[in-house]
Amino acid sequence: MPLELVSPAEIAKEKVLAVQEYAELAWRSVTNLFRQPRYVADMLLQADNIGVGSLPIVILTGFFTGAVLALNTSSTLEKFGSLSLTGQLVSVSMVRELGPVLTGLLVAGRNASGMASELGSMKVTEQIDAMRALGTDPYKKLVTPRVAATVVMLFFLSIISDLVGLCGGWFISYALLGLDSYQYWTTSYQTLAYADVIMGLVKPIFFGFLISTVGCYYGMSTTGGTQGVGRSTTQAVVAASVLILVVDFFLTRFLMVVL
Amino acid sequence: MSSITHPADLPAPAPFPAEDKAIVFDDVAISFEENEVLKSISFALTRGETKVLLGIAGSGKSTILKLALGLLRPDRGRIWVLGQEVTAMTEQDLFALRSRVGMVFQESALFDSLTVRENVGYRLMEDHSLSAGEVEQRVAEALRFVELEHTLDMFPSELSGGMRRRVAIARAIVTRPEVILYDSPTGGLDPITSTTIIELILKQRDVYKTTALMVTHRLQDAFVMATNCFDTKQNKMVPIGRDSTTDVETTFLVLRDGCVIFDGAAEQLVETRDEYIREYIA
Numbered sequence: 164m165p166l167e168l169v170s171p172a173e174i175a176k177e178k179v180l181a182v183q184e185y186a187e188l189a190w191r192s193v194t195n196l197f198r199q200p201r202y203v204a205d206m207l208l209q210a211d212n213i214g215v216g217s218l219p220i221v222i223l224t225g226f227f228t229g230a231v232l233a234l235n236t237s238s239t240l241e242k243f244g245s246l247s248l249t250g251q252l253v254s255v256s257m258v259r260e261l262g263p264v265l266t267g268l269l270v271a272g273r274n275a276s277g278m279a280s281e282l283g284s285m286k287v288t289e290q291i292d293a294m295r296a297l298g299t300d301p302y303k304k305l306v307t308p309r310v311a312a313t314v315v316m317l318f319f320l321s322i323i324s325d326l327v328g329l330c331g332g333w334f335i336s337y338a339l340l341g342l343d344s345y346q347y348w349t350t351s352y353q354t355l356a357y358a359d360v361i362m363g364l365v366k367p368i369f370f371g372f373l374i375s376t377v378g379c380y381y382g383m384s385t386t387g388g389t390q391g392v393g394r395s396t397t398q399a400v401v402a403a404s405v406l407i408l409v410v411d412f413f414l415t416r417f418l419m420v421v422l
Numbered sequence: 423m424s425s426i427t428h429p430a431d432l433p434a435p436a437p438f439p440a441e442d443k444a445i446v447f448d449d450v451a452i453s454f455e456e457n458e459v460l461k462s463i464s465f466a467l468t469r470g471e472t473k474v475l476l477g478i479a480g481s482g483k484s485t486i487l488k489l490a491l492g493l494l495r496p497d498r499g500r501i502w503v504l505g506q507e508v509t510a511m512t513e514q515d516l517f518a519l520r521s522r523v524g525m526v527f528q529e530s531a532l533f534d535s536l537t538v539r540e541n542v543g544y545r546l547m548e549d550h551s552l553s554a555g556e557v558e559q560r561v562a563e564a565l566r567f568v569e570l571e572h573t574l575d576m577f578p579s580e581l582s583g584g585m586r587r588r589v590a591i592a593r594a595i596v597t598r599p600e601v602i603l604y605d606s607p608t609g610g611l612d613p614i615t616s617t618t619i620i621e622l623i624l625k626q627r628d629v630y631k632t633t634a635l636m637v638t639h640r641l642q643d644a645f646v647m648a649t650n651c652f653d654t655k656q657n658k659m660v661p662i663g664r665d666s667t668t669d670v671e672t673t674f675l676v677l678r679d680g681c682v683i684f685d686g687a688a689e690q691l692v693e694t695r696d697e698y699i700r701e702y703i704a
Contacts, residue, residue, distance in 0.1 A: 200548075285533075292493050293531035297545045297593075298517040 184384065188306060189376045195300075195307040205308035213274050213309075214316030218323070220273065221266055225324035228261055229253055229331030237340050247346060253332030254351035258363040262325035264411055267370035270317055271403035275378035278309055279399035282382025283392040291383070306383070310375040317371035318364065325363060358422035366414060370407050377403040441505065444469045444601050444633040445490055450499030451680075452485060459485055461680035463499070469600075470671055472627050472634040474644040476702070477677035483637040484528060486677075487603045490635065491525055492516040504600055521545065524594030524602040528609055530586040532578040532593070538565070539574045542592045564592040568622055584615035591622055595632075602626065604636040608643050620646050621659045628652040628670070641703055648672040648688035676702070 232253050240246050282305060285291050294301045329351055336342040381399035385391045445467040452460045459482040467473050475483045488494045489501055492508045501508045506519055532541050543561040546552055552560070565571045568588040578586055587607055594602055604623060608616035620643050626632050628651050638644055650659045651670055662670065674691050676684035676699055684691060684699055694700065 288534075289527050289529060289531040290533055292488070293525075293527055293533070295493055295513075295517075296491055296520055296523075296525045296527075297548070298520045299544075299548055300513070300517065 181384075185376070185380045188302070188380050188383065189372075191302045192306045192310040192376060192379070195303045196311060198303070200303065202304055202308050205304065206311050209308050209312035210316050212277075213270065213312050214320060217270050217273055217316070217320060220269055221320045221324050222327050224265055224269055225257075225262065225327035226331040226334075228265055228324075229257055229328030229333075230335045231331075232256055232261070232328070233332040233335035234339070237335070246340060246342065247350065249332065249336050249340065249342060250329075250347040250349075250351035251354035253336075254329060254354055255359060257325045257328035257332075258355060259359050260411075260415075262328055263321045263363055263366035263370060264407065266317065266321045266324045267367065267374065267407045267411075268404055270313070270320065270371075271374045271378075271407060272400055274313065275374045275381075275399045275403040276396045278375065278378030279381040279385070280392055280396045282379060283385030283395040286383060286385045287388050287391060301383070306376075306379045309379055310372065313375035314368055314371035317367040317374070321363065321367040358418070361422055362415070362418045365418060366411065369410055369414060373406050373410060374403045377406060442469055443467065443502070444471075444504060445635060446500075446502040447486070447489075448500045448502075450486075450489060450496045450501060452482075452489065452494065452496045452498075458680055460489075460496075463677075463680070463682055465675055465682055465685055467601075467633060467635055468671075469633050470631055472623075472636060472647065472670070472672045474647060474672065474674050475635065475637045475677065476639070476641065476644060476674060478702075479639060481677040482680060483639075483677060484605050487525065487605050487635060487637060490603060491520060491523060521549075521597060522600050524597065524599035526587070526590045526594045526602070526604045526607050528605040530578070530590040532586055532589060534578050536577075537574070538570070538576050538578070538581070538589050541578065541589060542596050544593065545597050560596055561592075564596040565589075567595065567625070568592045582615075584611050584618065587611065587615075587619055588622065591619070591626075595626060595630075598630075599632065601633045601635070604634060604638075606637050606639065608638065608640055616640065616643065617646070621652070623647070624650060624659050625652045627672075629654060644674060645688065648674075 233249050236252050237246060237249055240248055240252070282291070285294075285305075291301050291305075294304065332351075333344065333347050336347045337344050378399045381395040381402070385395040387394070443466045447463050447465050450460060450463040451458070459480075463482075463486065465473075475486060477483050485494065489496055490503055490508065492503075492511065492513070496509060499509070503519060504522055508516065508519070511519065532538075533544065536544070539558075539561055540547070542564055543557045546557045546560055561574070562571060565574065568591050570585060570588055570592065573581060573585065573589065578589070581589065591607070607623065608619050611619065623634070623636065624647065627634060627647075636644075636647070646659075648670065649662055651662050652658070653660045673687055674684065675682060676691075678698055683696060684694060691699065691703065
């Protein structure tokens with residue numbers, strides 16, 4: 164196959180078009196919530212798949228993240244005679260940052276890929292066209308339920324991850340570091356400020372929206388048969404993961420200023 | 423070409439050319455990137471007529487069907503379907519029009535996560551205008567038409583290629599549409615199954631008098647359509663006799679290089695002097 168050179172202008176045009184199409188999909192996924200029909204059954208099905216389906220990996224990851232956080236910081240804190248601060252450190256780290264971000268990355272790996280491959284397969288086998296031909300808006304039927312379900316479920320999954328992470332930290336503090344349980348939980352609770360909790364609850368809403376819209380966008384724009392489905396799936400996971408980390412930075416900065 | 427509707431970009435509706443026409447294409451052109459698939463397509467499909475679209479692979483036959491249904495937007499030209507100008511309608515308006523048009527996709531395009539019952543009754547279930555019992559009755563009726571009543575609870579993956587195509591026909595006719603678009607309904611099937619599918623299309627044409635636009639690259643299917651009719655007494659297709667009064671109204675449209683090079687009846691097609699067509703039908 165001869166090598167084709169594409170001009171930078173063409174590449175830029177393609178990127179701008181992709182951003183425009185993504186923005187349109189994201190906008191429609193929100194506005195469709197206020198239009199009939201609403202496909203509540205599809206939303207519940209997706210919530211079960213995304214929320215309940217991701218629960219085991221979120222619990223496992225959350226627990227071990229909290230545990231390793233306690234383990235890693237204990238040696239430093241011990242040098243300063245501040246081992247009792249382990250609870251505070253685990254608590255703030257999990258609630259402000261690690262809980263939402265790690266849960267977001269896990270759900271991105273599991274569900275952005277799932278959405279891209281599912282919708283991508285439907286696209287290349289003309290099922291999306293068939294849906295339109297049968298008078299159903301695929302954005303309403305397929306995209307909006309996934310976006311709504313991911314936003315809601317990631318919010319709760321992050322809370323669960325925070326709690327389980329604190330349990331992991333407590334396990335290490337109690338079993339290996341010999342800290343008092345009451346002290347651990349009291350310092351963990353008391354150190355959390357209003358701003359920390361708000362930050363930990365706002366982030367998953369943005370991450371959930373990003374994961375689902377990116378997954379659906381790559382799925383709905385799939386071309387090129389089964390190879391195209393594979394490509395979309397990979398791109399969806401990579402884009403969603405990178406976006407989570409980038410948006411996390413800006414969101415943290417913004418919330419630090421606002422709160 | 424774009425499949426996304428931007429109301430501001432849509433032209434103002436033009437008056438419909440003639441009331442007895444089900445589909446009208448007027449100087450329609452469409453390109454995919456650098457490839458100009460359709461250059462200037464103009465034809466009309468009269469109500470009650472079946473028009474067979476012929477042409478080599480990649481000549482834009484399936485694109486014409488997708489344009490008629492508003493699944494694709496042309497770069498130029500106007501399209502009317504059942505008196506409404508598709509090229510001047512938004513995606514939301516098109517959903518209502520599409521309920522009056524059935525489409526059988528090339529690879530069936532059945533929803534693989536739904537059963538045959540849910541696939542066939544999809545449109546009726548989405549409408550919520552019929553009770554569950556009525557939907558069940560209509561689904562059973564459509565499946566009986568294609569002789570697949572026993573597959574109600576099966577998934578598309580459990581069906582053969584021919585059965586999937588028949589379920590796709592059942593899904594297209596369940597809403598009793600005024601026009602049906604068939605996209606290579608016999609493509610990739612063995613000759614016996616192909617004949618079964620053609621027989622079903624004939625049955626729909628002759629029993630329900632449904633207007634149809636059928637894409638095929640199998641010339642044999644096209645001529646079977648033109649030379650046979652469905653006998654309801656014998657419940658099978660029979661050749662049209664010389665003294666037969668049956669008017670099958672099946673015409674042919676041949677595409678070449680993005681343009682229509684023939685639009686007429688079977689007899690005219692056979693007698694044409696166009697070398698390309700003679701080679702095509704040889």
